[in-house]
Amino acid sequence: MIDLFNCKPNILVVGDLMLDNYIYGECSRISPEAPVPVFKIKNEDNRLGGACNVANNLSVLGASVALCGFIGDDYDGKILLSMLDELSIDTELIITMSNYHTIKKTRLLAQNQQMMRVDKECDEVYFDFSKLLNTIESRINNFDSIIISDYAKGVLSFDFTQGLISLANKHNISILCDPKGVDYSKYANSTIITPNKKEAQSATNIKINSKDSLLQAGFKLKNDLNLKYSIITLSEDGMAIFGDEMVEIPTLAQEVFDVTGAGDSVIAALAFGLSCGLDIYKSASFANAAAAVVVGKVGSATAKLSEIMNYNPDLSYIDDFSLIENLKKDGKKIVFTNGCFDILHRGHIAYLKQAKSFGDILVIGLNSDLSIKRLKGNDRPINNQDDRLFLLQNLSCVDFVIIFNEDTPYELISKIKPDILVKGGDYRDKEVVGSDIVAELKIVDFVENKSTTNIINKIRGE
Secondary structure: OEOHHHOOOEEEEEEOEEEEEEEEEEEEEEOOOOOOEEEEEEEEEEEEEEHHHHHHHHHHHOOEEEEEEEEEOOHHHHHHHHHHHHOOOEEEEEEEEOOOOOEEEEEEEEOOEEEEEEEEOOOOOOOOHHHHHHHHHOOHHHOOEEEEEOOOOOOOOHHHHHHHHHHHHHOOOEEEEEOOOOOOHHHOOOOEEOOEHHHHHHHHOOOOOOHHHHHHHHHHHHHHOOOOEEEEEOHHHOEEEEOOOEEEEOOOOOOOOOOOOHHHHHHHHHHHHHHOOOOHHHHHHHHHHHHHHHOOOOOOOOOOHHHHHHHOOOOOOEOHHHHHHHHHHOOOOEEEEEEOOOOOOHHHHHHHHHHHOOOOEEEEEEEOHHHHHHHHOOOOOOOOHHHHHHHHHOOOOOOEEEEEOOOOOHHHHHHHOOOEEEEEHHHOOOOOOOOOOOOEEEEEOOOOOOOHHHHHHHHHOO
């Protein structure tokens, strides 16, 4: 297993640096001066936008991040640098220019609804791209991957983007592009590009309205641009990956409040996963879960590893023990129980739902096939451990299932150190293995006449 919690890749983000300004207020009347609503300000805050938000997402995931781009020698630029410094993001590759305004997007929100966006930016500014490319080259071997975050504000010209891609390929470093515009030729020979459906349609002149048209558009991007992979994000339909074949990943989002910055979260999580050694498909699943977390928040948001895993605990390539430990650090109360769960029945479900009610995260220690044979004889289990694992993982009240081979779960409990240990009513007034480790022991009565043994006896006609 790959432990993402202890993985700290070095990732360079290059692109348009922006300050996102959110002004919150209320609108309750129309102006007497003109037929427009009066916006009364309550409060405001600044957030990192554009390529800065990509860097922010990476920092929250645990990466070491360097950011490259341009800001103005102005108040907004100073705010941006201060916010980046607070996150320990490397700003040495950021160039401050006196003839440039720091890009700022101001959003007015009333009752969590965006009413207007006001943009402040510069047109036709000369950037010294050759100097910047030479500076990046002097540090290129420090990076595990590079992200190009293009918001079409002039930083990522054709020559500069192609020079950066050539530099990455020369040093065998993955380079991922979040594209903008219609002409995608400047992203040619990169590792991955991640347009959304609308962007992919514009770039390929293919209307995506079926699986066949999606397949055609995805492979046109991949083949025309000589990419290793192309990925098209599909909003409520998830995403599609184009490598040797098309692989579709369904969305995980249950409730969407704001899609602002979702693309930033996807490209950041993809780069993080790949840099930590996950393959493209596991990295994409990880990125898909990150996007689901972010769209459930208002404004340009980020997703912590613990939030991503809690949202989709089925990301089984992550080390469960590290994840549980980080959930504990986030203040989650961990509940543990164990058993064979051979033929899943009503009594099991009632027991597990009550166990989950005692805390935030329910962890099940599942007896392996070998341990069940030692405990119950060679004719058990009825269902093998893979089937039992699958059923338990798909119960909404269960967060983690960990198989153990020992006769008792003591070693497993010692490693997890849960807050609460739950056992069935047959353990009342008995010594419970692991009770010396936990803060609290809970005994839950079984549902009468509901047991695996009763089911087996009924089948046998006994």
